[in-house]
Each structure stands twice: as structure tokens, then as C-alpha cells.
Amino acid sequence: MSVARAVGTRLLSSVHSHTQGKHLVLTVVVLVPGLVFVVYPLWAILHQSFLGADGQLSVENYTRYFTDPSFLRIIGNSFAVAIPATVVTLVIAYVFAYALHRSAIALKRIWYLIAMVPLFAPSLVQALGLQLLLGRNGFVNRTLGTEFDIYGYWGIFIADTLYALPHAVLILSAALAVADARLYESARMLGATEWRMFRTVTMPATRYGLVSATFIVFTIVITDFGNPMVIGGDYSVLATEIYNQVSGQANFRLGAVIGIVLLVPAAVAVVVERYVAHRQAAAITAGAVPLVPQRQPALDAALLGFVALVCLAILAVVGMVVYASFVKLWPYNLSLTLANYDFDVQGGYEPFFTSLKMALMAAIVGLVMTTLAAYVAQNTSTVFGRILYFVSILPAAVPGMVLGLGYIFAFNDPANPVYVIYGSILMLALNTIYHYHAQGFLTATTALKQIDATFDEASEMLGGSFLRTFWQVHLPIILPTLIGLGVFFFMRSMVTLSGVIFLVQPGTNLAAVSVLLLDDSGETTQAAAFSTLIMAFVIAVLVGFQIILRIAGFRNVRLIR
Amino acid sequence: MHLALQDVTKRFGDVTAVRDVSLEIARGEFVCFLGPSGCGKTTLLRLVAGLDTPDQGTIRLADTDLTGTSARDRNFGMVFQSYSLFPSMNVARNVAYGLHCRRWPREKIPQRVREVLELVHLAEQFDRYPSQLSGGQQQRVALARALAPEPAVLLLDEPLSALDAKVRMTLREEVRRVQRRLGITTIMVTHDQQEALTMADRVVVMNDGVIEQVDEPTELYGAPATAFVADFVGAMNFLEARAESGGRVRLAGGTILDCANWRTDAAPGTPVRLAVRPEDTRLGRGGSGGTDTIDARVEWIEFLGSSYRVDLRMKDDEAHLLRAELSANAIREQGLSEGEPVVVTLPTEHLWVYSA
Numbered sequence: 001m002s003v004a005r006a007v008g009t010r011l012l013s014s015v016h017s018h019t020q021g022k023h024l025v026l027t028v029v030v031l032v033p034g035l036v037f038v039v040y041p042l043w044a045i046l047h048q049s050f051l052g053a054d055g056q057l058s059v060e061n062y063t064r065y066f067t068d069p070s071f072l073r074i075i076g077n078s079f080a081v082a083i084p085a086t087v088v089t090l091v092i093a094y095v096f097a098y099a100l101h102r103s104a105i106a107l108k109r110i111w112y113l114i115a116m117v118p119l120f121a122p123s124l125v126q127a128l129g130l131q132l133l134l135g136r137n138g139f140v141n142r143t144l145g146t147e148f149d150i151y152g153y154w155g156i157f158i159a160d161t162l163y164a165l166p167h168a169v170l171i172l173s174a175a176l177a178v179a180d181a182r183l184y185e186s187a188r189m190l191g192a193t194e195w196r197m198f199r200t201v202t203m204p205a206t207r208y209g210l211v212s213a214t215f216i217v218f219t220i221v222i223t224d225f226g227n228p229m230v231i232g233g234d235y236s237v238l239a240t241e242i243y244n245q246v247s248g249q250a251n252f253r254l255g256a257v258i259g260i261v262l263l264v265p266a267a268v269a270v271v272v273e274r275y276v277a278h279r280q281a282a283a284i285t286a287g288a289v290p291l292v293p294q295r296q297p298a299l300d301a302a303l304l305g306f307v308a309l310v311c312l313a314i315l316a317v318v319g320m321v322v323y324a325s326f327v328k329l330w331p332y333n334l335s336l337t338l339a340n341y342d343f344d345v346q347g348g349y350e351p352f353f354t355s356l357k358m359a360l361m362a363a364i365v366g367l368v369m370t371t372l373a374a375y376v377a378q379n380t381s382t383v384f385g386r387i388l389y390f391v392s393i394l395p396a397a398v399p400g401m402v403l404g405l406g407y408i409f410a411f412n413d414p415a416n417p418v419y420v421i422y423g424s425i426l427m428l429a430l431n432t433i434y435h436y437h438a439q440g441f442l443t444a445t446t447a448l449k450q451i452d453a454t455f456d457e458a459s460e461m462l463g464g465s466f467l468r469t470f471w472q473v474h475l476p477i478i479l480p481t482l483i484g485l486g487v488f489f490f491m492r493s494m495v496t497l498s499g500v501i502f503l504v505q506p507g508t509n510l511a512a513v514s515v516l517l518l519d520d521s522g523e524t525t526q527a528a529a530f531s532t533l534i535m536a537f538v539i540a541v542l543v544g545f546q547i548i549l550r551i552a553g554f555r556n557v558r559l560i561r
Numbered sequence: 562m563h564l565a566l567q568d569v570t571k572r573f574g575d576v577t578a579v580r581d582v583s584l585e586i587a588r589g590e591f592v593c594f595l596g597p598s599g600c601g602k603t604t605l606l607r608l609v610a611g612l613d614t615p616d617q618g619t620i621r622l623a624d625t626d627l628t629g630t631s632a633r634d635r636n637f638g639m640v641f642q643s644y645s646l647f648p649s650m651n652v653a654r655n656v657a658y659g660l661h662c663r664r665w666p667r668e669k670i671p672q673r674v675r676e677v678l679e680l681v682h683l684a685e686q687f688d689r690y691p692s693q694l695s696g697g698q699q700q701r702v703a704l705a706r707a708l709a710p711e712p713a714v715l716l717l718d719e720p721l722s723a724l725d726a727k728v729r730m731t732l733r734e735e736v737r738r739v740q741r742r743l744g745i746t747t748i749m750v751t752h753d754q755q756e757a758l759t760m761a762d763r764v765v766v767m768n769d770g771v772i773e774q775v776d777e778p779t780e781l782y783g784a785p786a787t788a789f790v791a792d793f794v795g796a797m798n799f800l801e802a803r804a805e806s807g808g809r810v811r812l813a814g815g816t817i818l819d820c821a822n823w824r825t826d827a828a829p830g831t832p833v834r835l836a837v838r839p840e841d842t843r844l845g846r847g848g849s850g851g852t853d854t855i856d857a858r859v860e861w862i863e864f865l866g867s868s869y870r871v872d873l874r875m876k877d878d879e880a881h882l883l884r885a886e887l888s889a890n891a892i893r894e895q896g897l898s899e900g901e902p903v904v905v906t907l908p909t910e911h912l913w914v915y916s917a
């Protein structure tokens with residue numbers, strides 16, 4: 001505590017020289033929630049992982065588990081899935097994004113939306129679909145009489161690849177969407193072949209997107225919890241192990257150690273990704289001529305085939321879930337019914353409405369908090385501003401489960417003031433907000449950057465007050481992005497699983513958790529029905545907002561991120 | 562005096578952007594702040610606008626001290642280089658913005674908006690959004706928006722810099738026309754000397770935070786007060802020389818020239834800089850002249866359209882080129898071509914002498 005006070009005093013004295021009293025207060029007010037809901041829980045995990053059996057600080061947890069062959073095997077398993085799945089996801093996503101932005105194939109918008117479908121579903125839907133499609137009692141085995149068994153390594157591998165695909169496609173699309181036609185014309189004039197142009201012009205321009213996508217996909221795969229839980233079978237990975245140890249055996253110490261272990265690759269990935277992003281120079285100059293893809297029949301046909309195949313895989317898996325949700329008794333009685341939507345176990349529709357409440361709360365609170373944080377971080381040059389920036393993007397390196405576990409250690413203690421909201425929907429919403437804080441914060445930052453500094457001065461010269469400037473000039477500019485930000489938080493809250501899995505309680509069960517529990521208790525068709533309900537709702541909300549925004553006259557608002 | 566600046570100083574950290582500037586501007590006058598980037602011209606404009614506060618000195622408008630008046634309450638109009646039209650408002654709403662801020666009676670606003678839009682010939686485009694307008698149109702809307710609340714002073718911060726050359730020319734005339742018609746006191750910041758010379762009643766040349774010269778454009782060009790102004794405004798040849806007694810200078814090669822315009826009190830024998838404009842540099846054919854001419858060789862002739870530029874290598878001073886600008890007729894009459902020897906005459910009345 002005395003160290004913290006000493007640091008605090010030094011920070012204060014360094015800030016005093018800046019004499020930005022008004023801003024300082026605001027910065028601290030915005031910074032405190034970040035410290036409470038991100039930094040403190042992480043510290044709590046770290047602390048817990050170094051607590052010995054006698055309650056003293058020691059490294060015995062680490063020495064014990066890192067000499068335990070079964071624990072080392074689980075670490076090996078995690079990497080054995082994560083590395084190849086990352087590579088395969090990237091290759092598929094790159095070709096997919098290339099086809100969408102650099103070829104003349106038809107129906108690009110449709111292919112893109114299909115690729116985004118996994119974002120609208122709880123992270124275990126891929127595994128659920130695969131289980132229905134290729135499991136022992138799966139559709140394929142039943143129809144063709146084969147003996148496929150998808151449980152285990154290959155199940156996790158395929159499910160995670162499908163799950164991570166939209167994230168990679170989003171990033172690589174952004175990288176491939178812009179191109180300077182003049183570069184290609186120059187290359188062609190110099191006699192470069194298509195392949196050489198790809199290697200020397202396209203690849204270098206998208207290299208940073210590729211690096212960025214690599215790390216994000218790797219982080220997603222190694223920390224994914226829902227899919228391995230459903231389809232992993234006996235194949236244990238770190239994310240499922242942490243759940244089993246904490247929820248099943250109340251082994252918090254080991255949970256904390258795994259949490260720290262999971263934090264390392266994710267943190268490295270995020271640091272490298274940020275570093276690369278900072279170094280990325282603007283590839284497009286003001287004079288650039290947009291590239292219009294030319295028709296290349298053979299290549300276009302091949303790309304179209306590939307894209308269609310990928311979309312078919314995504315739709316087959318998701319479609320199987322939707323289909324199974326209407327089936328009487330999978331796989332024995334395939335006659336259709338709505339009975340699965342009665343949800344006679346796990347609290348029925350209750351978790352869905354809890355999720356809805358939580359998502360609304362997260363959308364509004366998250367929108368306000370990330371925007372405020374982005375605004376303050378952008379307008380503060382003090383050391384507090386830099387700390388605020390760091391704390392705001394720190395969650396990008398924190399897997400949802402680790403954050404959730406941290407909340408248990410940090411707040412499940414009546415002595416802690418935050419205990420008042422422990423177990424409430426607000427707690428779940430805050431957890432989700434901070435889980436996705438980095439993305440929201442960066443989105444808000446981009447929105448605020450659209451406000452040209454001279455807008456303020458122009459308004460001031462015309463006699464506009466601070467409030468009028470904000471209300472009439474700033475708000476209309478950033479509103480579309482802010483709506484997109486709210487939708488983002490809403491959407492993620494509806495499908496999130498890993499962050500909240502340790503925090504839900506009987507009264508505050510969430511939709512995605514319900515799916516997991518239904519599947520776990522063998523109610524596969526009801527799990528499918530619940531998943532379908534969530535997907536349909538999220539998609540309906542997205543479509544609804546898109547229509548509202550269109551009518552309101554806002555164009556080019558990105559709701560999917 | 563309408564607008565008066567007295568001993569205005571502005572520092573940013575260790576840098577003094579504006580140093581002890583005093584300036585008086587008459588009602589209805591169009592003044593340009595001209596200078597290279599970083600000379601303090603924009604800072605000075607922002608001090609007048611009230612967007613920055615001077616560290617020392619006062620700014621008065623018609624004998625009222627503006628020091629305690631914020632930009633919001635000064636009622637000065639300002640046009641920015643980046644247009645700064647509010648993207649979410651159409652043309653009419655952009656123009657009406659200041660009227661609402663200044664609490665004009667609601668029923669008068671539409672008429673005023675129409676008036677100023679007609680002034681800049683954009684009345685038809687009232688319902689367009691900024692993104693649907695060209696750069697030139699956007700800047701005219703910005704001008705209309707600045708003028709709508711009938712400001713006491715109009716401030717233009719490099720208003721034409723972001724525009725194409727052609728648009729810049731037409732807008733230059735338009736801004737001047739509107740300014741004359743309204744008779745509004747106007748300050749424009751620019752780094753483009755042509756813009757300053759064509760538009761301003763008076764030009765304030767700034768360098769390193771101080772005013773070098775304040776004069777009418779013809780005076781500024783015809784009688785530059787300092788070597789900096791001579792160099793910055795228009796093209797100028799500079800020759801190294803030494804002061805002689807009797808208002809004369811001696812060039813490196815021994816040529817002695819009578820100079821009419823001394824802007825230095827350098828003692829005989831000390832180094833000075835001799836300046837002459839290319840269009841005042843006369844060329845003649847034939848052999849070596851007297852002691853008041855320079856022998857040279859034509860190194861390069863460049864066609865400029867209405868005239869030719871001739872670069873001369875001086876016999877006495879091989880290291881420096883002397884530049885002359887001649888009409889097409891003069892070139893033809895003298896039959897000049899590259900490599901030929903010529904005799905250069907520098908007329909006494911066009912020679913300027915500055916401290917070295």
C-alpha cells in the first residue's frame with residue numbers, strides 16, 4: 001500500500017505542473033472504473049497464483065503444476081490446436097477476403113454476411129453444429145452409415161477455425177479493401193505477371209493486416225472455451241481445464257495459475273499486434289486511384305468455388321443447429337416440432353431475458369464509458385491520460401475467462417465495496433464491457449478523430465457555446481459510430497460465454513450459458529433451439545438497426561465488428 | 562483607427578511566435594499577413610480572433626480593449642483553410658448557425674441566410690450538404706457563414722490554400738469583391754505573395770515573429786525595406802559587394818555602380834548586399850563596356866510565355882548566376898542565344914543596397 005501511495009504522490013506532483021485541474025478530475029473519474037474492473041482483478045489472480053497452501057506468498061503452485069506431466073500435456077494440447085487452427089483460419093480468411101475485394105465474383109455482399117454468421121451466435125454453436133453433423137449420432141453417420149467420430153482434437157480444430165474465421169475476414173477485408181490502382185498499372189507496365197504483382201504489391205500492402213489477424217486469431221483460439229467444452233471429449237485444453245478446476249473442483253489456485261498461463265500468449269500477441277499497428281504507415285495517399293477488380297474468368301471461377309465451399313461449411317454447421325432445433329428426438333425421430341422451444345429445464349426463457357437486460361445495460365453503459373474514456377484519453381496529455389489509454393486497451397490481452405476468474409478473486413468478498421453488486425446483472429454487464437473494452441475504446445477513438453479541431457474554433461467564432469457545439473456539431477458527426485458501438489456491445493453481450501461463465505448464478509443465468517448447460521445435460525435439441533433463438537434475435541436486431549439508420553439517412557455505418 | 566495592436570507578444574514554451582508587434586488597421590481596410598511558414602502570421606491572426614491570448618500587449622477594436630473578450634463574444638467572422646463546414650448540416654443550416662448562436666430574431670434568419678448566399682452566388686445550393694460541394698463552393702459557403710452575423714472584422718486563415726490554381730484565381734476576385742461591397746475590415750493570412758499583392762490594400766510582411774514591413778503592394782514590391790522582403794516578395798538578384806563613398810558600391814570583379822536606394826548605413830569598405838530585380842536587369846551586345854557594366858555570358862534561356870528568363874554567368878563572379886527577365890521582342894531584337902557574351906547594365910535607380 002505504501003508503494004502505491006508513493007507512486008500516487010509522484011503522479012500527482014508530475015501532473016501539478018500541467019495545471020489542468022478540470023481535466024485531471026475527469027481523467028481520474030474515468031480511470032478509476034478501469035483500475036477497479038480490469039487492473040485489480042488481474043492483480044487478484046496474480047496474487048492468488050502465488051499463494052501457498054499456508055497462505056504465504058510462494059511459487060509452489062507453479063513448481064507443482066509445471067512438474068505435473070498431465071498439466072504439461074494440457075498446455076501441449078492447447079498449442080497443438082491453436083497453432084494449426086490459426087494457420088488454416090488465416091489461409092482461408094485471406095483467400096476469402098481476397099475474393100471479396102480483388103476479384104469480380106458475384107454476390108459478394110451475401111458471401112460476406114454468411115462469413116459473419118458465427119459472430120451472431122454463442123461461441124459453442126460451431127461445436128454444437130459439428131456434433132449434430134459429424135458426431136457419433138450425427139447426420140452424416142446416420143445418412144451414410146459411416147462411423148465418424150468428431151469428438152476430440154479434430155472437433156475443436158474445425159469448430160475453432162469456423163469460430164475465428166469472421167474475425168480474420170474482418171481484419172483482412174479492411175486490409176484488402178483499399179488499394180492504389182496506379183501501383184498495379186505501374187507493375188503491369190513493367191511486365192509483371194499476376195503472381196509477381198500479388199507477391200510484390202498485394203502481399204506487402206496487406207502484411208500488417210495479416211500479422212494483426214494472426215495474433216487475434218491465435219488469441220481467440222487458445223482462449224476459446226465454449227467449443228472445446230462441447231466437442232473436446234477427453235481432449236483437454238487450458239480453457240476447459242480452468243473451468244473444470246474452478247467450477248468442478250473449486251481448485252482456485254490451479255485456476256489462477258492457468259489464468260496466468262493463458263494471459264501470457266494473449267498478452268504477447270496483443271503487444272506485438274499493437275506494435276505492428278503503430279508502425280503501419282498509410283498505404284493509401286490522397287492521390288490514390290481506387291482499384292476496380294477486373295474480370296479474370298478462370299481465377300474468378302476458382303475463387304467463387306472456394307468462397308461458396310467455405311460458406312457452405314459455415315451454413316451446414318449453423319443450419320444443422322437450426323434444423324435440429326425443430327426435430328422431435330435427434331437423431332431417431334426427425335419429424336418436426338416446436339416442442340424444443342418450450343425449454344422445460346434450466347429456467348426456460350428466463351436466461352434469455354436476463355441476457356437481454358444485461359445486453360441493454362452493457363450497450364448503454366459501455367457506450368458511455370468507452371466514449372468518455374476515448375474522449376478524455378485523446379484530450380489529456382498528462383501521465384494519467386497515458387495510463388487511461390493503457391488500461392483501456394489492456395483488456396484486449398485478457399481472455400474472458402481470466403477476467404471472469406479475476407472477478408471472483410477480487411469481488412467475491414463482503415469486505416470489498418463492489419461486493420454489493422456481486423452476482424447482479426450489473427456485474428455481468430460490467431464484466432462484458434471490460435472484456436470488450438479495448439475494441440469499443442478504439443472504435444470510439446476513431447469516431448472522435450473525425451471531429452476536426454477547427455470545428456470547435458469555427459463554432460466558437462460564430463458564438464456557439466460549449467453545449468451547442470457538442471450537441472449540434474460533434475454529436476451528429478459521431479452518432480452513427482456511437483450507435484454502431486452500442487450495437488457492438490449489445491451483440492457481444494447476447495452471445496458472450498467465456499467471460500461470464502464464472503459469474504452467473506441461478507438467478508442471473510445467461511442465454512449462452514444456458515445453451516452450454518442444456519447441451520451438457522444431454523438436451524441437444526433444446527440447446528440447438530436456444531442457440532437458434534439467440535442467433536435469430538441478434539440478426540433481427542442488426543437488421544432492424546440497419547433499416548433505422550438507412551431511414552435516418554446515415555450511410556456506411558458498420559454494425560458488424 | 563478601427564483595429565489596433567500594441568506591443569503584442571505570444572510565446573509557446575521557449576518559442577516566441579509573435580514579438581512586440583504593433584499595427585493599426587483602418588475601418589474597411591483589407592490587410593494581408595504575408596510570410597513563410599512559422600513566421601507568426603497565423604498566431605497573430607488567432608490572437609486577433611481571440612482563439613489565443615497574448616502574453617503581453619493589447620488588441621483594441623474602435624478604442625475598446627478586447628483583452629477580456631472571448632472569441633465567442635467578439636463577433637469576428639473567420640474562414641479556415643480546411644473550410645470547417647459542419648458536415649451534418651446543409652448549406653443553409655451552416656450559414657444560419659452563427660445567427661442562432663447570436664440570437665437573431667427567428668423570423669429574420671431565413672432572409673439573412675438568403676442574402677449572404679446570394680452574395681457568394683450559392684443561393685441555389687442552400688439545401689446541399691458540404692460533401693456534395695466542390696472545394697471552391699465549400700469555401701464560399703464558409704465565407705457566407707462567417708459574414709452572416711454581420712461581424713465587425715473578417716479573418717481569413719489561408720482561405721485559398723487548399724484549392725486548385727484556377728479556382729483560387731476566381732475566388733480571389735470574389736473575396737475581394739465581397740469585401741469591397743461590404744466595406745468590412747479584413748485580415749487575411751497567406752504565404753502566397755501573389756495573393757497578398759493582388760488582394761490587399763496593405764501587406765504586413767512577417768518573419769521570425771516580427772513585422773519586416775507594412776506597405777501597399779506596389780511599395781512593397783518597388784521599395785522593399787529589408788533584404789528579407791526584397792527576397793521574399795517577387796524575384797530578386799543578390800550580389801555581394803562593398804560600400805564605397807558617394808553612394809556607390811564595388812562588385813567583386815571591380816565594377817563600380819551608382820546606387821540610388823540605400824537601406825543600410827554601412828561604412829565605406831564594409832560588405833553589403835546589392836539587390837536588383839530580373840526585369841530591371843538590362844542586356845546589351847558588343848564588346849567590353851566601361852567600369853559601370855558587367856561582362857557576362859548567356860548560360861540558359863527559358864521561355865515563360867509572355868517573357869523569357871535569361872540566366873547569366875558573370876565574368877567577374879563565376880560562382881553566381883545573374884537572372885534577367887526580358888520580353889520576347891527584346892530577345893528577338895538582340896538575337897540572344899545560349900553561350901553568347903553580353904554586357905549587363907544595372908540602372909542606378911533600380912539598385913537596392915542592404916546590410917550584408
